[in-house]
Amino acid sequence: MRPGRKAGGGRRQAAKPRSARSRRSPSPASRLPSPAFRIGHGYDIHRLEPGAGVTLGGVRIDCPYRVVAHSDGDVLIHALCDALLGAAGLGDIGRWFPDSDARFKDADSRELLRTVVRELRTRRWLPVNADVTLIAEAPRVAPHVMAMRERLAAELGVDAGAVNVKATTAEGLGAVGRGEGIAAHAVTVITRR
DSSP states (O other): OOTTBOTTSOBOOOOOOOOHHHHSOOOGGGSOOOOSEEEEEEEEEEEEEESSOEEETTEEEOOSEEEEOSSOOOHHHHHHHHHHHHHTTOOOHHHHSOTTOGGGTTOOHHHHHHHHHHHHHHTTEEEEEEEEEEEOSSSOOGGGHHHHHHHHHHHHTSOGGGEEEEEEOOTTOHHHHTTSEEEEEEEEEEEEO
């Protein structure tokens, strides 16, 4: 038998195109339920300039720099806010607290975090844990890590053991490595209550 021929001598019919209905996404009723846990990632970076200190993780640290920012420039908390908002599908910190809004000029970032946590709770999400990483050449934060963990845990409403704070340098690479800036990453898990 030659290709393209059916038994009995007839030609195969070309497959019919799928209807538009079969190409649509599943109906809401057939979608999987929302997961009980979600993961979020956040990032923030700010310039540094000569000054009298920085605030990181809600803790004031004396050093010869200051963060250039609209609010207090706490990159750890800003990254954490972004991670929480992202996990809940609520956008990012810039949408909630734009630097064009005078209400947030010199704002205490702990207040921003409190607002984010409140918004999550109204949507029945609770923070489970947080892992934040500071990337900076200075200041050295090791003596302040436990205080940062305790402050962040209090704002999240979790045990200090559920919050990890660590720091690394950029090994002299890029603007952060040259000491021109300070950055942070945060990863968080939230759950439905």
